[in-house]
Amino acid sequence: MTTSNAEDARAELLRLRDSIDNIDAAVIYMLAERFKATQQVGHLKAAHQLPPxxxxxxxxxxxxxxxxxxxxxxxxxxxxxxxxxxxxxxxxHHERIAEEAGGKS
Ligand SMILES: O=C(O)C(=O)C[C@]1(C(=O)O)C=C[C@@H](O)C=C1
Incomplete structure (x- = not known):
């Protein structure tokens, strides 16, 4: 591999890693939103004695x-x-929420 080829490969690797970092960040934000919703489901289920x-x-x-x-x-x-x-x-998480809710009643 010539120097220029190695430099091109390095630049391409950095470009791809930038994209990977953005995708990983989006996955984390999406998972955080999903867990916010499921925490609410957990409280709803605990309040109505529904199984986790x-x-x-x-x-x-x-x-x-x-x-x-x-x-x-x-x-x-x-x-x-x-x-x-x-x-x-x-x-x-649902089981923990139900245990905590059970302890309060
Ligand atoms: O939809 C529900 O009843 C949930 O509790 C959410 C969820 C999920 O994370 O999607 C979690 C546990 C259930 O077994 C099914 C789905």
């Missing part, structure tokens, strides 16, 4: 996200794993 998890809803979400992933040329198995990872954390 809703497997039927999750099945619908997985089917929908797998379809979206396929049309976006993203691995549907990865989309499913990602949703399951996020939802597991949400369920932990």
């Amino acid at each position: 998890a809703d497997p039927a809803r999750e099945a619908q979400q997985i089917a929908r996200l797998r379809r979206l992933a396929e049309s976006a040329k993203l691995d549907p198995a990865f989309a499913e794993k990602l949703l399951n990872f996020i939802v597991a954390e949400v369920i932990r």
Whole structure:
């Protein structure tokens, strides 16, 4: 590789990393908004003695996200794993909210 080729590659790497950093920031902001919404769901469920998890809803979400992933040329198995990872954390939050609400009544 000539010096100029190495410099071009370095510039291209920096350009791509800029884009990756912007995408990562957007993902973090979107996840923060999602967790704000699910925290409200957690309080609603606790107030009405609804279970933290809703497997039927999750099945619908997985089917929908797998379809979206396929049309976006993203691995549907990865989309499913990602949703399951996020939802597991949400369920932990819901359980904590329900425990705290239970302690107050
Ligand atoms: O929709 C709900 O009932 C939620 O509690 C939200 C949510 C989610 O994070 O999307 C989390 C847990 C449920 O099992 C299903 C979905």
